[in-house]
Amino acid sequence: MSPFLFSCQFMSVNLLIYSYYLIRDSVQDFLQAMNIGSAQPSIKVPHLLDLTVDIPTIETQKKIVGILKSLDDKIELNLKMNETLEEMAMTLYKHWFVDFGPFQDGEFVESELGMIPEGWECIEIGEAVSVLGGGTPKTSVKEYWENGDINWFSPTDLTTQKSLFISKSSKKITKLGLEKSSAKLFPPYCVMMTSRATIGEISINREEACTNQGFITLIPNETFTMYQLYFWLKTNMDLILSIANGSTFKEVSKTNFKKLKILKPKNIEEFTQKCEKLFKLIESNLIEIEELTNIKDYLLPRLLSGEIDVSQAEKQVEEVL
Template sequence: MSSDLNTKLATSNSIQEEWNLEKIDNVCELVREPFTPSDDDIRKYVGLEHIEQGTLKLCGIGSSSCVKSNKLQFRSGQILFGKLRPYFRKVIRPDFDGVCSTDILVIDSKKGYDNGYLFYFFANNEMIEEATRSSEGTRMPRASWKYLSQLKKPFPSLPEQRAIAEILSSLDDKIKLNRRMNATLEHIAQAIFKRWFIDFEFPDENGQPYKSSGGEMVESELGEIPRGWEVKAIGDICKTSGGGTPKTKEPSYWEDGDIFWATPTDMTSLKSPIIFDTSRKITEEGLNKSSAKLLPIGSVLMTSRATLGYFAITKVPICTNQGFISMVCDGEVSNYYLLHTLKNKVDLIENLASGSTYLEINKSSFRSISIIKPPSSLIEKFDNFVKLIYDKIYLYELESQNLSLIRDELLPKLMSGKIRISGEL
């Protein structure tokens, strides 16, 4: 935690006397402005599928042109709280006007209360647990606003609300900045790959772009490629393997496990093509008693079923479940080159997949995919560029993870008054 942040926080043993115990109904209101989809009125749309689980972030934005049933309107700065299965902690505060699913509560502050503070109030695990307790329905449990609105909770003064919100939002703002930086860095890495290995404008011996400077091209099964380059099957340039799942009913395979075990859900929740943590871990016994295989750092993972075609490079030794094809590069090409090559072959991978319940590509079909193999010297030059980029992406991801942990550790303490804001922000 930064020294500046520390100077603004002071520990308290109890909720301060000046905090008022208020019914939530007196603090904020439920906004119920209906919206009927129309081709003449297109709005930004937020469904539960657009809100990340537990991160307090959006993972996308839809359009009202794609929805049929009535929705709810919201204004910039209001709080959106996912009431369906509230334990997923889908809470956001958009900075734009739009419409949302009716499975989302739209909440707005009343006079004397701050929406920035209320956003973190509702995102605090105490309120998530209250919402879960209030849920009605077994198959599709939904939080009850009638129950939540009658709860009595302590609230600080408006200036302290704003100060608390500013502390927490400063952490979230840095996480957002890191995401934008990583998106830019990924774009740069992809642009270099495209220019060198798709447009064939890599620097020639004179430092000039190869193809447009008259570099010799020859025919191949994948079209024209520079002279001296090869076409090889993926199975001939790297080792491929699948994964496995230890018996879930055997506690010794899971309890206190410290071996990272990835599922497709871990991949779809990544913010960059780097994986260094997983939601579940297994024990060494679980690894040995299953078909899961421990992969070295630098392996390339690809989801091979259902959510097909998500890729990542491992930053820790890791194993996976059956929903993956994993690749270990052994000198023919680098992991960075293979990662970008596969990203540019997603359409082909999907076309080779089959299945009635969900699409899946088998290892045999995947291994047979032909890719271009440039000279090792050029791949090495490419690696020298992109390794610096991916190292920076990794550092930003680590920082964002730590900032999220700090925010979630501070959140309940600030909301309960156990930590108070001291001094001017």
């Protein structure tokens, strides 16, 4: 058995958790510097055994672990709550737009999508809402990127966060970069879907944004809300994937996408109001997750280094939990 693994067996639970936080968040740079190997970089056990760190008293370890774990637990709780809230919203959508539950006592008519409530229409998504693509400013022109303040999303942003709402992009472009590319600026609360390589990741921007060319973005309006558009994409993903083509990688073209059919509804105010409440709860939880993550990122290195007093950190965390 490795001496490193053997020694772990005799650590207290608190020390193990403390070590987890220490290695994961505080000594990453050191470990990266120790990373040796070319084809398959790796860290050898002997190098880990040579790692020297300051370990506080057991009591201090317990307090630090308690602070960090309480933040992690709250973040995890919010994520689980959001999963449940989104499932509730999806059930609500299916009740109104798939099963037509509220309209069962009324008349139904034939359409390209089957029987639908009288007064509803079946139209192309390209006629229903504005459908935008994206673009990428030349990466060699620093004026397009340096000190940029415009959110510019790539599919990686969505695949990394996997969240109904998304606030910030990992890269930003300048106004000049926007003007000199085919990227299109759109307002908050539009529905973005990745349409190239990784197809079907969906998220709603909380701030003004644009995307690269690997997206199709739907701009909601009074008739077609972001709630209907979001779940329409979710429930029609198999159909969307079926129209993807390409040899190097699959892509859904805007031309083909715009021909897909969507229902133009009537008398869905109740659906919109109920869905709005659920989405606001989800967004509120996500905002809290961002705040808790920022607090954790601030406290963690300072707690581990002893720069900040543990009691002071406990009070700060108590105020936000």
